[in-house]
Amino acid sequence: MKVIVDGMGGDNSPEAIVEGCVSAVKELGVSVIIVGNKEIIDTELSKYDFPDEAIDIINSTEIITNDDEPAFAIRRKKDSSMVIGLKALKEGIGDGFVSAGSTGALLAGGLFIVSRIDGIERAALASVYPTIRGISLLLDLGANVDCKPEYLKQFAIMGSIYSEKVLKVEAPRVGLVNIGTERGKGNQLVQKAYELIENSNLNFIGNVEARDIPAGVADVLVCDGFVGNIIxxxxxxxxKSLFSSLKEEFNKTFQSKVGAILLRKQLMNFKGMLDYREYGGAPLLGLKKPVVKAHGSSDAFAIKNAIRQVKDFIEMDVINIIEDDINASRNK
Amino acid sequence: MKVIVDGMGGDNSPEAIVEGCVSAVKELGVSVIIVGNKEIIDTELSKYDFPDEAIDIINSTEIITNDDEPAFAIRRKKDSSMVIGLKALKEGIGDGFVSAGSTGALLAGGLFIVSRIDGIERAALASVYPTIRGISLLLDLGANVDCKPEYLKQFAIMGSIYSEKVLKVEAPRVGLVNIGTERGKGNQLVQKAYELIENSNLNFIGNVEARDIPAGVADVLVCDGFVGNIIxxxxxxxxKSLFSSLKEEFNKTFQSKVGAILLRKQLMNFKGMLDYREYGGAPLLGLKKPVVKAHGSSDAFAIKNAIRQVKDFIEMDVINIIEDDINASRNK
Incomplete structure (x- = not known):
């Protein structure tokens, strides 16, 4: 298995990206193709020991940044690490793609270059969401800000498959994000989506109120991209705000400073619960190949976890299962 | 000034409601009319000392609960404390109305009985939102789940007036809740609303991302009722989840328990920042009379603060200002 990695995307590229790739080949048993400026990537790679045959480089000369208009950048920056990486994915040079670069560009590039699975109306960006009972999968996160009920139903199907196959949740509980738990609540979009999802074969638990999301009441949380992004x-x-005010409070007196020192370990645990780095990246669901968006500020650890995620995405054959289930649901 | 209070609404009625009314008349210099079962209210009132002439009772025999279908309950339970209170408000027997009862019923009753200000397309439910820099006003919270751009513009106008007059914010910064800060971001609704609000006379600061809301970047946060409810x-x-996991962490070892004891005061301060009781209730903006929804689990302190809020609402002539500004904005 070969994972293609965008070597030039994200705040900490290429150093953290290369370091994460090295960890991945050593710990996960995957091969990696890094797309980036060959000279720079080679220099970074020379810092580490790893099996030579496990990492290849494809040279690129351009970089897409967050300041670029996504669709325009994908069309114009043909020598960017992202475009070259996605093309290599499409051509089968590698089996999956990870990038910490611009989310918008990755979405646009995924659609233009890799393209949607037949029968999928819209691709969705999904993310694990930390709760006090573990993690949920939340989708869509902003790929689709104006949705039709049918899209939400497809998000539910794709999210459920991903949760089961990659996050290893048995019979994932699928919830529809809404402003009340009762049937019939919400705006026109979710009212209609409720009926569609209810008539699917999913383990649909109905509406989920936002106040119950952090408690982990559902394994898959379905919403339009506007709402998902807000959440x-x-x-x-x-x-962030709560930590900063806790910190401020704890620095107020000598006594509270001592207390905070005694609680150091617990406070770190608490902070760790909300650490995106543990959870890898955000899969783009509905494309013909596995694509995972790593957080823009990913360090090497987060990159390695994103590669682990794309590895599971590939191994568990998620894309073929999505294609089959979507077609089955359309023929019903 | 006479404030009408629903004596039978909310989890802690009538005890906490009556106690809150007594505090209000003593501390705020207002008169109160409590609507409720006269016998029960009288018994509660007999526990306190207060100027007799400051509190009247209007008898009611029915109660609207959260289990009642709102619009149906308002039409059928004509002897409920909420319906009688809203009718008394409409007839001018009192100057404002506070209820801790069913939000849906209060909305329905406000619209049916008190009715909208001429020119207002939709009434909105607003709430103060605690941030680390003080409070923001968030609207709509769920009264309108399917919105048109014009509604959001009116919410912006009403929210700005309320923020200035009742929350005493000078030239309130009005932000549109969106999934990116740049102009042109978001779904069709907010894209069009952006243009309308931009062309108003408000101190419009543009789009506000959800991640910046807790930092207090805007004084008024405008969104549709679905999104506001989610927020x-x-x-x-x-x-709630963060406190419960902090507590769990802090109970793990002897050392951490000692630390938590040393931090007791700071933890309480921190918790207080998120305490709804401090901030009174949620005003219903766009009606012909001042109506404030107190939190369902309000205690006496929260009820007193809700009465303070409706007092400012009345004194600052918010409704006439809204009417004038809405008409001015429509004639532009």
Whole structure:
């Protein structure tokens, strides 16, 4: 198995990306193809020991940044690490693709270059969401801000398959994010989506209120990309704000400083619960090949975990299963 | 000034409601009319000392609960404390209304009995939202789950007026909740709403991402009721989950327990930051009279603060200002 990695994407490229790739080939038994400036990547690789045959480089001369307009960048920057990587994926040079670069560009490139599975109306960006009972899978996260009910049903199917196969959840509980738990609640979109998902073969647990999301009441949380993006970013923002005010409170007196020192380990555990690095990246579901978006600020550890995720994505044959289930659900 | 209070609504009625009313008349210099079972309210009132003339009772025989279908309950339970209270408000027997009862019923009752200000397309439910820099006002919270751009513009106008007059914020910064800060981001609704709000006279700061909401970047946060409800409830749910996992962590070892004791005061401060009780209730904006929804689990302190809020709502002439500004914005 060969995983293609965008060597030039993300805040910590190429150093952290290369280091993560080296860890991955040593620990996960995968081969990696790094796309990037060959000279720079070679220099980085020379810092590490690893089996030579496990890492290849494909040279690229351009980089897509977060400032680039996504669709335009994908069309114009043909020598960018992202475009070259996605083309190599499409051509079968590798089996999956990881990038910590621009989310918008990766979405656009995934659609233009790799393209959607037949029968899939829209590809969705999914992410694991840390809860106090483990993790949930949340989708869509912003790939589709204006959705039709049928899209949400397909997100539910794809999310359920990914949760079962990659996150190893048995019979994932699929919930529809809504403003009340009762049937019939919500806007027109979720009311209609409810009926569609209810009539699928999924383990549908009905509507999930936002207040119950952090408690881990569902394994798969389905919503449109606008709402999903709000949920993910609000969670990040709250965690950040709460930590900073806790820290401020704890620095107020000598006594509280001592208390905080005694609680150091527990506070770190607590912080770790919300650490995106543990959970790898965000899969793009609905494309013909496995593509995973790693967090823009990924370090080597996060990159290795994203590669692990794409490895499972490939090994568990998620894409063929999605294709079969989507076609089965359309022929019903 | 006379504030009408629903004596039978909320988890802690009538005890906490009556106690809150007594505090309000003593501390805020308002008169209160409590609507509820006269015998029960009288018994509760007999526990306290207060100027007799400051509290009246209007008898009611029915109660609307959270299990009642809102619109149906408002039409059928004509002797409920909520319906009688709202009718008294409409007839001018009191100047404002506070209820800790069913949100849906209060919304339905507000629209049917009190009715919308001329020119207002939809009434919105607003709430103060605790941030690390103070409070923001978030609207709509679920009164309108399917919105048109014009509604959001009116929410922005009403929210700005309320923020300035009742929350005493000078030139409130109005932000549109969105999935990116750049102009042109988001779904069709917010893209069009952006243009409308931009062309108003408000202090519009543009799009606000959900991750920046807890940091207090805007004084007024505008969104449709589906998104607003998700934001408010996710915030509640996260605060609850984070506290419970902090508590669990802190109970793990002897050392951490000692640390937690040393930090007791700081932890309480921290928790207080997210305490809804401090902030009173949620105003219903766009009705012809001041109506405030107190939290369902309000204690006496929260009820007193909700009465304080409706007092400012009345004194600052918010409704006439909304009417004037909405008409001015429509004639532009």
């Amino acid at each position: 993910l970013k609000l969670t990040e923002g709250m965690a | 408010l409830k996710l915030t509640e749910g996260m605060a």
